[in-house]
Amino acid sequence: MTSPAVPYARENYARFLDELKALLRIPSISTLPEHDGDCRKTAESLAGELKRIGFDNAKLIETRVHPLVYAEWLHAPGKPTALLYGHYDVQPVDPIDEWISPPFEPTERNGNLYARGTADDKGQVYAQIKALESLLVTTGKLPINIRVLLEGDEEVGGEGIAEYVASKPPELKADFALISDTEMFAPDLPTLCVGLRGMIYTEIEVHGAKTDLHSGMYGGAAPNPFMALAQMLAKLKDEEGHILIPGFYDDIIPPSAEELKAWHSLPFDEEQYRIAEVGSPKLVGEAGYSVIERTWARPTLDVHGMPGGFTGAGAKTVIPAKALAKVSMRLVPGMTPAKAFAQYKKYVEQIAPAGVDVEVRLIHSGEPSLIPVNNKFVQAATRALHAVWGKDTVFIRSGGSVPIVGDFERHLGAPSVMMGFSLPDDSIHAPNEKFCLKNYALGIESLIGFLEEAGK
Amino acid sequence: MTSPAVPYARENYARFLDELKALLRIPSISTLPEHDGDCRKTAESLAGELKRIGFDNAKLIETRVHPLVYAEWLHAPGKPTALLYGHYDVQPVDPIDEWISPPFEPTERNGNLYARGTADDKGQVYAQIKALESLLVTTGKLPINIRVLLEGDEEVGGEGIAEYVASKPPELKADFALISDTEMFAPDLPTLCVGLRGMIYTEIEVHGAKTDLHSGMYGGAAPNPFMALAQMLAKLKDEEGHILIPGFYDDIIPPSAEELKAWHSLPFDEEQYRIAEVGSPKLVGEAGYSVIERTWARPTLDVHGMPGGFTGAGAKTVIPAKALAKVSMRLVPGMTPAKAFAQYKKYVEQIAPAGVDVEVRLIHSGEPSLIPVNNKFVQAATRALHAVWGKDTVFIRSGGSVPIVGDFERHLGAPSVMMGFSLPDDSIHAPNEKFCLKNYALGIESLIGFLEEAGK
Numbered sequence: 001m002t003s004p005a006v007p008y009a010r011e012n013y014a015r016f017l018d019e020l021k022a023l024l025r026i027p028s029i030s031t032l033p034e035h036d037g038d039c040r041k042t043a044e045s046l047a048g049e050l051k052r053i054g055f056d057n058a059k060l061i062e063t064r065v066h067p068l069v070y071a072e073w074l075h076a077p078g079k080p081t082a083l084l085y086g087h088y089d090v091q092p093v094d095p096i097d098e099w100i101s102p103p104f105e106p107t108e109r110n111g112n113l114y115a116r117g118t119a120d121d122k123g124q125v126y127a128q129i130k131a132l133e134s135l136l137v138t139t140g141k142l143p144i145n146i147r148v149l150l151e152g153d154e155e156v157g158g159e160g161i162a163e164y165v166a167s168k169p170p171e172l173k174a175d176f177a178l179i180s181d182t183e184m185f186a187p188d189l190p191t192l193c194v195g196l197r198g199m200i201y202t203e204i205e206v207h208g209a210k211t212d213l214h215s216g217m218y219g220g221a222a223p224n225p226f227m228a229l230a231q232m233l234a235k236l237k238d239e240e241g242h243i244l245i246p247g248f249y250d251d252i253i254p255p256s257a258e259e260l261k262a263w264h265s266l267p268f269d270e271e272q273y274r275i276a277e278v279g280s281p282k283l284v285g286e287a288g289y290s291v292i293e294r295t296w297a298r299p300t301l302d303v304h305g306m307p308g309g310f311t312g313a314g315a316k317t318v319i320p321a322k323a324l325a326k327v328s329m330r331l332v333p334g335m336t337p338a339k340a341f342a343q344y345k346k347y348v349e350q351i352a353p354a355g356v357d358v359e360v361r362l363i364h365s366g367e368p369s370l371i372p373v374n375n376k377f378v379q380a381a382t383r384a385l386h387a388v389w390g391k392d393t394v395f396i397r398s399g400g401s402v403p404i405v406g407d408f409e410r411h412l413g414a415p416s417v418m419m420g421f422s423l424p425d426d427s428i429h430a431p432n433e434k435f436c437l438k439n440y441a442l443g444i445e446s447l448i449g450f451l452e453e454a455g456k
Numbered sequence: 457m458t459s460p461a462v463p464y465a466r467e468n469y470a471r472f473l474d475e476l477k478a479l480l481r482i483p484s485i486s487t488l489p490e491h492d493g494d495c496r497k498t499a500e501s502l503a504g505e506l507k508r509i510g511f512d513n514a515k516l517i518e519t520r521v522h523p524l525v526y527a528e529w530l531h532a533p534g535k536p537t538a539l540l541y542g543h544y545d546v547q548p549v550d551p552i553d554e555w556i557s558p559p560f561e562p563t564e565r566n567g568n569l570y571a572r573g574t575a576d577d578k579g580q581v582y583a584q585i586k587a588l589e590s591l592l593v594t595t596g597k598l599p600i601n602i603r604v605l606l607e608g609d610e611e612v613g614g615e616g617i618a619e620y621v622a623s624k625p626p627e628l629k630a631d632f633a634l635i636s637d638t639e640m641f642a643p644d645l646p647t648l649c650v651g652l653r654g655m656i657y658t659e660i661e662v663h664g665a666k667t668d669l670h671s672g673m674y675g676g677a678a679p680n681p682f683m684a685l686a687q688m689l690a691k692l693k694d695e696e697g698h699i700l701i702p703g704f705y706d707d708i709i710p711p712s713a714e715e716l717k718a719w720h721s722l723p724f725d726e727e728q729y730r731i732a733e734v735g736s737p738k739l740v741g742e743a744g745y746s747v748i749e750r751t752w753a754r755p756t757l758d759v760h761g762m763p764g765g766f767t768g769a770g771a772k773t774v775i776p777a778k779a780l781a782k783v784s785m786r787l788v789p790g791m792t793p794a795k796a797f798a799q800y801k802k803y804v805e806q807i808a809p810a811g812v813d814v815e816v817r818l819i820h821s822g823e824p825s826l827i828p829v830n831n832k833f834v835q836a837a838t839r840a841l842h843a844v845w846g847k848d849t850v851f852i853r854s855g856g857s858v859p860i861v862g863d864f865e866r867h868l869g870a871p872s873v874m875m876g877f878s879l880p881d882d883s884i885h886a887p888n889e890k891f892c893l894k895n896y897a898l899g900i901e902s903l904i905g906f907l908e909e910a911g912k
Contacts, residue, residue, distance in 0.1 A: 031770045201771045210735025212886040215758045216856025219786050220750035223740045226759035233686035239809045279666025284679045284811040294676035302671045303682035305765030314487045314612050315657040315819050318760055330675050353695045355740040363771050400672025430668040
């Protein structure tokens with residue numbers, strides 16, 4: 001028996017898409033203070049929409065940075081309560097000149113919608129809201145109680161939501177969370193994410209001379225902060241991808257034999273992945289682990305940028321007084337951000353070469369997560385997904401970090417269902433981010449089905 | 457017998473200083489295309505001034521980038537001809553927020569004149585011109601024939617002047633060159649520079665994935681160009697300052713025992729140099745060599761900046777598709793830029809880690825130089841310096857590079873007298889560049905005396 005909400009969603013698809021495009025046009029880049037106003041505008045727009053479709057108590061909850069959006073519909077006594085989560089902030093758009101169409105002018109091409117935030121995460125947030133609208137308009141109610149909580153700091157570490165959730169507010173009381181911020185393993189393959197890597201994002205700042213110096217006059221005597229950073233970074237990870245921080249791997253809980261077997265049977269072609277998704281001459285990483293293991297179940301260390309010195313065109317013969325490296329590590333179940341950062345900081349200070357002062361800072365962190373698949377809401381989700389996609393759900397992990405999953409578990413006792421509809425080639429955090437239009441449409445239908453299954 | 461030009465220079469000093477300040481207000485930053493107009497304006501101002509004081513044939517000579525300034529006074533038959541060289545372009549001013557007074561608003565403090573280009577090199581160029589004016593106004597002539605050649609690309613590699621000099625134009629026929637772009641070893645210590653390091657300025661560009669990737673999704677599989685650069689840089693120079701490029705040290709001609717002995721007797725306090733000039737916790741460099749040897753007579757390798765990736769405030773979890781390192785090496789007598797670059801390029805390509813493509817580019821280069829001290833013009837300079845400063849001249853080298861010195865020797869057969877008046881703490885290429893006002897005044901008097909000695 002198909003829900004009346006599904007035909008409604010199909011009939012209104014063109015409007016649902018136009019509304020999403022309007023949301024995408026607001027450049028809610030949370031890392032850049034000049035876009036604070038855009039973040040607030042996006043939050044206000046979402047709160048307004050939740051009120052419009054029939055939610056109560058729709059409001060912004062202020063945090064230290066960007067506001068949370070909250071709304072509730074609690075008229076299903078005796079039924080479970082779900083906390084629906086997504087984020088309305090987006091990543092910066094640089095390098096801007098690599099975008100084919102402007103990042104904040106949503107453009108349809110080849111069955112996809114291109115814009116910053118389509119897949120990560122406005123398209124997925126809006127699929128939630130349109131599923132709720134479809135149910136409310138066609139049935140006058142929702143199958144379960146729903147609280148919606150959307151954040152605007154996900155791309156900057158989510159401190160605001162973390163503090164709010166840690167305060168255990170009554171408004172967040174829920175039996176489970178539905179997180180719409182993950183991907184399907186492959187096109188048309190219904191997927192639930194049951195594991196996430198955690199992370200620590202850090203900066204290493206190196207100071208050498210008291211001021212920038214001429215490399216002719218002082219080269220050979222003055223310390224070079226970039227060279228010092230290079231020497232330290234080379235000691236953090238070897239050329240085989242092995243992280244050299246003492247004790248870093250000690251607490252890792254490896255995936256079960258059953259999980260490894262399931263991963264092995266996933267449709268994955270490493271050479272295809274290398275060519276189509278990564279595009280590098282070769283893949284890198286720890287010997288003895290598959291790409292899936294390396295990206296889901298092994299920690300990593302990456303450098304994101306090295307500000308300082310002369311970065312313009314041409315030549316400036318300066319020995320910079322200081323330089324910085326932005327370094328993050330992904331953590332896997334068993335590891336904790338606190339211990340990993342302590343190990344890292346101690347080691348970096350220990351390997352700092354003579355001649356420079358080194359400061360190691362933690363910018364933000366998030367716990368890794370692992371969800372039991374026998375959870376009844378996970379089971380409800382697999383039934384709903386089967387009805388829409390006609391296939392069994394695959395359980396995957398993600399190499400990314402959704403720290404809020406750990407917070408919901410720890411502070412609210414709410415396990416998460418991570419049902420997402422982005423695809424591996426959606427270029428999230430990169431130029432030409434996209435969201436598959438089919439996945440937007442079927443994502444809405446899947447969410448309708450899941451809410452109904454959860455209410456049975 | 458004091459020249460009448462000297463009292464004239466003293467009487468007109470206030471005006472000479474005001475004129476220099478006007479020149480310093482033009483931001484002739486040669487590395488930044490948006491300042492091309494300022495470079496031309498500076499060149500025109502200098503050509504106009506040379507014409508005004510009585511030079512013939514004052515003109516701009518176009519090059520691929522910024523024009524040269526040429527003027528001549530050739531009315532001393534039977535006397536030698538000098539080619540006076542300096543440069544009117546200046547370094548960029550970043551980091552701008554470290555300047556105490558604005559870089560293009562010349563400001564007097566503590567007996568110094570602060571502005572970008574004061575010491576390097578507008579103050580020294582203008583000292584030449586004011587010496588010429590003082591002689592012409594008071595004696596109606598010059599003691600020798602003079603050609604003035606000023607360039608506007610010195611800070612970007614000087615390709616234009618190099619090509620012009622290599623064409624051996626009749627207008628550059630000269631018996632020697634007088635270069636005003638070096639420093640005095642210590643305050644009040646007359647100094648001639650007789651050796652310069654050469655250089656190669658390069659870029660290493662590393663490409664990993666075809667586009668920027670999310671470090672959560674791809675960390676552990678996608679190559680990280682910054683990590684690859686760090687690994688390569690750490691293999692270029694070890695923590696003891698030893699350059700690891702095979703064969704790099706093979707052709708070095710070490711300083712003579714006599715030269716080393718003279719250097720040893722120079723007034724130099726390593727700890728004072730570390731604290732007052734460098735300001736780092738420790739000095740670095742090759743074991744077994746003094747600071748003077750390391751900066752004058754040993755090659756070095758420095759990193760100037762590493763553009764690419766995310767350099768803003770906060771966190772962006774990107775694995776950048778590409779990253780770049782700006783790396784230069786200083787070369788000493790015996791080495792050649794061509795061979796050093798070939799050795800470097802070959803080695804860098806060889807140590808490139810798996811997973812990335814590496815491109816090594818030469819941005820510009822300059823030959824090292826060594827001038828024989830028994831040259832008669834060097835001897836004339838020491839007599840003139842003794843008359844003004846009351847002390848014997850010390851012969852030093854410079855760690856910096858003035859590639860034109862080698863070009864003048866090779867193409868014009870003109871040995872160089874490098875008589876300069878900047879001081880070690882003048883912060884050239886750095887914030888708060890200054891020029892000592894006393895050195896501006898006595899520099900003019902020294903140049904007057906030198907031209908008269910050269911004509912005897």
